[in-house]
Amino acid sequence: MQRIAVIDYGMGNLRSVSKAIEHVAPDDEVVVSADASVIRSADRIVCPGQGAAADCMAALRDHDLADTILDVVDSRPFLGICMGFQVLLSASDENAGVDCLGIVPGRVVRFADPLVDEQQRLKVPHMGWSQVSQTCEHPLWSSIDNDSRFYFAHSYYCVPDDTGVITGTCRYGHDIAVSVAQPNLFACQFHPEKSAANGLQLLKNFTQWNGLV
Amino acid sequence: MGLAKRIIPCLDVDAGRVVKGVKFLEIRDAGDPVNVAKGYNDAGADEITFLDITASSDNRETILHVVEAVASQVFIPLTVGGGIREVGDVRRLLNAGADKVGINTAAVIRPGLVREATEKVGSQCIVVALDAKRVSASGESPRWEIFTHGGRKSTGIDAIDWAVKMAEYGAGELLLTSMDRDGTKVGFDLELTRAITDAVEIPVIASGGVGNLQHLSDGVLKGGADAVLAASIFHFGEYTIAQAKAHMASESIEVRG
Numbered sequence: 272m273q274r275i276a277v278i279d280y281g282m283g284n285l286r287s288v289s290k291a292i293e294h295v296a297p298d299d300e301v302v303v304s305a306d307a308s309v310i311r312s313a314d315r316i317v318c319p320g321q322g323a324a325a326d327c328m329a330a331l332r333d334h335d336l337a338d339t340i341l342d343v344v345d346s347r348p349f350l351g352i353c354m355g356f357q358v359l360l361s362a363s364d365e366n367a368g369v370d371c372l373g374i375v376p377g378r379v380v381r382f383a384d385p386l387v388d389e390q391q392r393l394k395v396p397h398m399g400w401s402q403v404s405q406t407c408e409h410p411l412w413s414s415i416d417n418d419s420r421f422y423f424a425h426s427y428y429c430v431p432d433d434t435g436v437i438t439g440t441c442r443y444g445h446d447i448a449v450s451v452a453q454p455n456l457f458a459c460q461f462h463p464e465k466s467a468a469n470g471l472q473l474l475k476n477f478t479q480w481n482g483l484v
Numbered sequence: 485m486g487l488a489k490r491i492i493p494c495l496d497v498d499a500g501r502v503v504k505g506v507k508f509l510e511i512r513d514a515g516d517p518v519n520v521a522k523g524y525n526d527a528g529a530d531e532i533t534f535l536d537i538t539a540s541s542d543n544r545e546t547i548l549h550v551v552e553a554v555a556s557q558v559f560i561p562l563t564v565g566g567g568i569r570e571v572g573d574v575r576r577l578l579n580a581g582a583d584k585v586g587i588n589t590a591a592v593i594r595p596g597l598v599r600e601a602t603e604k605v606g607s608q609c610i611v612v613a614l615d616a617k618r619v620s621a622s623g624e625s626p627r628w629e630i631f632t633h634g635g636r637k638s639t640g641i642d643a644i645d646w647a648v649k650m651a652e653y654g655a656g657e658l659l660l661t662s663m664d665r666d667g668t669k670v671g672f673d674l675e676l677t678r679a680i681t682d683a684v685e686i687p688v689i690a691s692g693g694v695g696n697l698q699h700l701s702d703g704v705l706k707g708g709a710d711a712v713l714a715a716s717i718f719h720f721g722e723y724t725i726a727q728a729k730a731h732m733a734s735e736s737i738e739v740r741g
Contacts, residue, residue: 385685396607400488
């Protein structure tokens with residue numbers, strides 16, 4: 272039995288995430304915690320999150336979790352979801368500019384206003400089910416068809432400096448990076464915990480991943 | 485390869501039980517929200533909306549247990565509306581496992597609540613529900629007003645102005661119900677739907693009046709809706725979610741397969 276910690280910094284749909292992981296890994300222990308020592312002792316770590324970037328970063332710092340994440344992120348499998356992906360970048364344009372963790376160099380930017388694709392105006396937030404192109408092979412894509420749909424709900428998106436880290440893209444106005452990977456790290460803009468069978472498969476893959484890209 | 489238009493079944497929940505019945509799903513207990521939600525999830529619904537119509541304040545906590553139970557077993561987005569009065573109510577529902585919370589009357593009483601809530605939990609979690617009723621006489625250019633209390637109480641607020649204001653206050657999405665059409669099965673008020681979708685940049689869910697599958701398509705193609713919500717046509721087994729998607733796909737609407 273392994274222990275999977277879901278980082279609780281008071282922002283977002285923690286229960287959805289923990290319940291989905293419990294569902295795909297019934298033999299594992301899933302703990303939702305804001306306690307740095309609990310997180311450091313876990314075998315795998317999931318960082319979910321919703322809300323505004325400034326609030327999320329403030330909450331992470333208040334709970335002494337920013338340093339904890341920096342310490343643990345390359346030593347065991349780590350999954351960032353939605354805002355838990357965005358906080359990994361260097362900085363976000365949200366809330367007039369917020370410094371983030373800098374684990375994945377790059378910026379978080381807002382969709383253009385208006386956002387137009389082929390003469391069609393697109394709504395922001397990008398909310399709903401979009402197809403994700405798997406731009407490279409990765410253990411977390413195992414048993415998931417390329418171009419499967421995942422559920423998104425966001426107004427800002429990540430632009431990594433190094434396009435080599437990108438593992439998935441989707442088109443919303445233009446191609447955007449929706450997942451990245453580094454050794455022991457996978458992060459996605461979409462919500463696997465809300466993406467029905469495909470999302471559950473990705474979470475299951477994470478619980479079995481050895482951390483190698 | 486774009487964003488799929490969503491089909492959302494809506495369930496009324498009273499004191500923890502689904503009311504008005506759901507008759508088609510092969511489920512043991514058609515009043516149990518978990519059973520019903522699982523049934524719709526398995527049927528391919530893109531999202532589920534629960535409207536808590538519990539009148540008694542004694543039973544207000546019940547919806548939290550419902551949401552917890554559903555969120556443990558259903559892994560598609562769950563929106564919960566009804567009885568939201570303060571940011572604390574929003575937080576409690578999100579913590580219980582809801583993904584989005586619908587605010588209706590409380591926003592009319594105190595619009596600032598929408599701003600407070602979106603600043604706290606993010607726009608993507610806040611759906612503002614608009615109940616609109618046509619108030620223009622025939623022959624006049626169309627005009628709709630926001631009503632509360634199930635369409636009985638006029639607020640005097642212009643529906644389009646209200647939609648724009650709620651988007652400015654940070655709403656992530658609008659759930660637009662035509663009170664003229666609700667329950668009539670004659671189709672959405674497409675003029676209203678188009679007027680609202682043209683006025684705002686955020687997604688709009690059309691609701692009220694669906695009686696057949698063409699109505700769903702019309703909501704998207706003529707009304708410009710990003711998602712369509714229906715209750716009775718699905719609950720009573722007149723059409724399945726799969727039939728609805730097949731019909732929309734036949735009209736070149738992108739849906740999640």
